[in-house]
Amino acid sequence: MSNLFYFEICFAFLFGAIFGSFSNVLIYRIPAGESILGRSRCQTCLKTIPWFQNIPIFSYFFLQGRCGQCQAPISKRYPLVELIMGLLFAAVVYVYGVTWLTFEYFILVFGLVTASFIDLDHMILPDExxxxxxxxxxxxxxxxxxxxxxxxxxxxxxxxxxxxLVAYVYFVFTGRDGLGGGDIKLLAWLGALLGWKAIPFVILSSSIVGSVVGLIVSRKNEDGLKTMIPFGPFLAMGAMLYLLGLKSVGIWYIDLFFPQIP
Ligand SMILES: [Zn+2]
Structure with a gap:
């Protein structure tokens, strides 16, 4: 790796970590219907967090996981989201270099991580x-x-x-909603950025991972297969697998079934 490339990847990580910090704000504020503008506050003492205690990843460890003013514990979720975002941004630059497409992928990663955590917390994928x-x-x-x-x-x-179509057929046969409208819109978004050829791979990989996790979770909970698991994070995971390494497998899969489509 050249020095410049190494620098670009490190920069992408820092850039991602900062966006991870913003993502934490959105994960909390969008479902609560709060304005996304305005300074971050401690959710216990409600005091504004000074900038030097709001540095992505670093501040959490510097403050030893506690609010700098009231000592209330800070969720490990905050540095985790920042770390995931930083690593994914760095991976995008590692795979694609720096072009306009890279910035479009940054937007995708940012939106997917934010939407996934909101889906985990509230079982919704916001239209915004x-x-x-x-x-x-x-x-x-x-x-x-x-x-x-x-x-x-x-x-x-x-x-x-x-x-x-899958949701409609499922509804006709069972009279129940199997997939949320948010999942449908999320997959349409993935199609808009990754193209239609990505769709079968994303559905297949997310269904496989989702089924395995579903079995593990339902076994742990011991309340049968009725445990509600949001599907959004798995669609996001499938999209990341496609984007960051398995794109050729996804395209190969299409060519296998439809060799005549360019
Ligand atoms: Zn506090």
């Missing part, structure tokens, strides 16, 4: 993130010469359409 992602994904395809608009547009139709 999923519908916003679709719009930004389509706009990016229209502006960025590295991408094809048709590919992106088909991605939205295919990603949204296929899950909608």
């Amino acid at each position: 993130i999923t519908l916003g992602g679709i719009v930004i994904g389509l706009l990016g395809a229209a502006i960025n010469p590295e991408r094809e608009f048709l590919e992106s547009f088909l991605g939205v139709l295919f990603g949204g359409g296929i899950l909608w």
